[in-house]
Amino acid sequence: MEFTFRPVGIIRSCFKEKFGIPRQPGLVPEARAHLELLPPFNRAEALRGLDEFSHLWLLFVFHASPDTPNQTTVRPPRLGGNRRLGVFATRGTHRPNPLGLSVVKLLGIVEDQGQWRLELQGADLLDGTPVLDIKPYLPYADALPDAHGGFADVPPAPSLRVDFTPEALVRCRELAGERPGLHALIEQILQYDPRPAYRKGQEVDRIYGLRLFDLDVRWRAGEGWARVVELARVED
Ligand code: SAM
Structure with a gap:
């Protein structure tokens, strides 16, 4: 069939x-x-x-x-x-x-x-x-309050504290006019640490890119933290 x-x-x-x-x-x-x-x-x-x-x-x-x-x-x-x-x-x-x-x-x-x-x-x-x-x-x-969720019984806990460099924060505020909620959106995404498991705990100097709307959100991460360093426009 x-x-x-x-x-x-x-x-x-x-x-x-x-x-x-x-x-x-x-x-x-x-x-x-x-x-x-x-x-x-x-x-x-x-x-x-x-x-x-x-x-x-x-x-x-x-x-x-x-x-x-x-x-x-x-x-x-x-x-x-x-x-x-x-x-x-x-x-x-x-x-x-x-x-x-x-x-x-x-x-x-x-x-x-x-x-x-x-x-x-x-x-x-x-x-x-x-x-x-x-x-x-x-x-x-x-909605089944008695249900068991196996290995995912509870929501994932946020694992990274997120902040912005002063320059990235200024840029984020500039962009907020056309993208309301951008700061909270980035924070909510990064706090769950989207890096693949094998990258976690490594390469503090590495800059990761995250594509949101027409923006490349560039960030670094270390033990328990993520820092947004740049918000750059990208062409499609
Ligand atoms: N809530 C859905 C479910 O349970 O079927 C999706 C769960 S799946 C684990 C979520 C992931 O799917 C996201 O993190 C994203 O990477 C991926 N994803 C979302 N949309 C997709 C698409 N159109 N094609 C391929 N992957 C996608």
């Missing part, structure tokens, strides 16, 4: 590359995204009643992950990349079918020159992600 799916919309988010995207939705509340609806769903009637829900499930394609249709085990980054678990015990991107599932907050439904979009908060999605379906979050069925 094979099935064919088509996207109902495309995500536009601040995350222009995979590095730095939070591992689950809600971890970076300042991460705003919107979902642009595609025809025939780009119309009011397809969205009728949706504004009564505070949160949505998005079923999407990991379109920027390599195909791994037969991979049976995964090393979750949460376990430091040392332990292999069965693919179905993880939420990683290497899956039999490249399907992702994220719950996001619905901030609003907007129409602009014939384009309908859903304004979203807390997304863990790469810009350009194709969304296959949208379903309202149902608290009575979807």
Whole structure:
């Protein structure tokens, strides 16, 4: 049996590359995204009643992950990349079918020159992600306070204290007019230390780059800290 799916919309988010995207939705509340609806769903009637829900499930394609249709085990980054678990015990991107599932907050439904979009908060999605379906979050069925979360039973703890050099702080404040919340967004991302496990604790002098909107956020990290050193515009 094979099935064919088509996207109902495309995500536009601040995350222009995979590095730095939070591992689950809600971890970076300042991460705003919107979902642009595609025809025939780009119309009011397809969205009728949706504004009564505070949160949505998005079923999407990991379109920027390599195909791994037969991979049976995964090393979750949460376990430091040392332990292999069965693919179905993880939420990683290497899956039999490249399907992702994220719950996001619905901030609003907007129409602009014939384009309908859903304004979203807390997304863990790469810009350009194709969304296959949208379903309202149902608290009575979807929130299960007694559930066990396996190796990810509690949210990841922030591990880095984030600050900015004086120059980077000035630049961030200059950019805040066009990018409100930029400072908090960077702080919320870096506090979870997006570096791969093998890099942690090494190379204090290394400068990492994180692509947000049209900005290259450049930062350093050491034991328990991250420092933003520059915010540079990048051309697409
Ligand atoms: N919440 C979803 C789930 O549980 O299915 C995604 C979890 S997955 C661990 C989150 C990671 O997916 C992010 O950190 C990001 O690197 C990656 N990601 C997000 N959008 C993607 C896309 N369109 N293609 C490939 N990887 C993506």
